[in-house]
Amino acid sequence: MQYxxxxxxxxxxxxxxxxxxxxELAMSRMRAEAAAMGADGIVGVKLxxxxxxWDEHLLEFIAIGTGVVHGEGHKGFRAxxxxxxxxxxxxxDFWSLLHSGYRPVEMVMGSCVYHVAHRGMMSGFGTMGRNVEMENFTAAMYEAREIAIERMQFEAAAAKAEGVVGVDIHEGSHGWQTHVIEFFAIGTAVLPLDQEIAPEKIADPIMVLSVND
Structure with missing residues (x-):
């Protein structure tokens, strides 16, 4: 444990x-399992x-998704x-991405575990009974998120992607000491399809009401 x-x-x-x-270990083992099945990709991945x-310092990481195969045997969708x-x-969302002229390359992610400084006793007395912003908390949380997002963007650049879609940022303390929090940014890096889709063939966006949990 680091303090x-x-x-x-x-x-x-x-x-x-x-x-x-x-x-990364969990993801690589999931990919190996999909490769053994002959899958071209994995969608709906959840980490x-x-x-x-049995030990407060042990965490289990699970990666799960659905392996998919191109219907015509096209290998251009692989990583x-x-x-x-x-x-x-x-x-x-995967269907919508393909019909917009893009394909997924790989999941990209960035992690930052951050310790937020405690406020001194005098600072606490100075704001007692007042509604005020905790500026040191704001600055620390903002910086930690930025670090996680920058690392995700770095992975996307390394994959030569043109962008990242479906980005989500998770926060969690995982039972660590107080004032320690992890920010985890994750998304799907994308590239244009080999064959460009004419703009008039891209379906107009429609409103979708999700019924998933």
């Missing part, structure tokens, strides 16, 4: 790297973290390494 200074806001880089590496009751692409988009 931060009581009065200093800072990234806990050891924890950031550990959380990222654990997710979950579960605390294990740069020839393995299955990964995407956290739902089946509906």
């Amino acid at each position: 931060g200074s009581w009065s200093k806001s800072q990234e806990l880089d050891v924890l950031s790297k550990a959380m990222y590496h654990a997710r 979950t973290i579960k605390r294990l009751e 740069h390494d020839g393995g299955p692409f990964t995407s956290d988009l739902s089946g509906q």
Whole structure:
């Protein structure tokens, strides 16, 4: 376990790297399973973290998704390494992406575990009974989110993607000490399809009411 200074806001880089590496292991094993099945990609990927009751410092990372195969055997949808692409988009969003002229390359993510500095006793007395912004908390939370998003964007650039869709940012303390929180940014990096789709063939957007949990 890594600890931060009581009065200093800072990234806990050891924890950031550990959380990222654990997710990478889970993702790589999921991809290996999909490759063994002959899948071209994996959609609807979910990454979950579960605390294990037999040790407070143990976390289980689970990656799960649905392997898909191109109906005509086209291999152009695979990732740069020839393995299955990964995407956290739902089946509906995946269909919409393809019909907009883009394809998924891989899931990209960024993690930042951050310690938010405690406020001093005098600061607490100075704001007692008043509605005020906790500026040190605001600045720390903003910086931590920015670090996570920048790392996700760096992964997308490394994959030579043109953008990232379906971006989501998760926050969690995972049972760590107070004032320690992880920001996790995740999305699907995309590239244009090999064959450009004429704008008039792209369906007009429609409102969709999700009935999923």
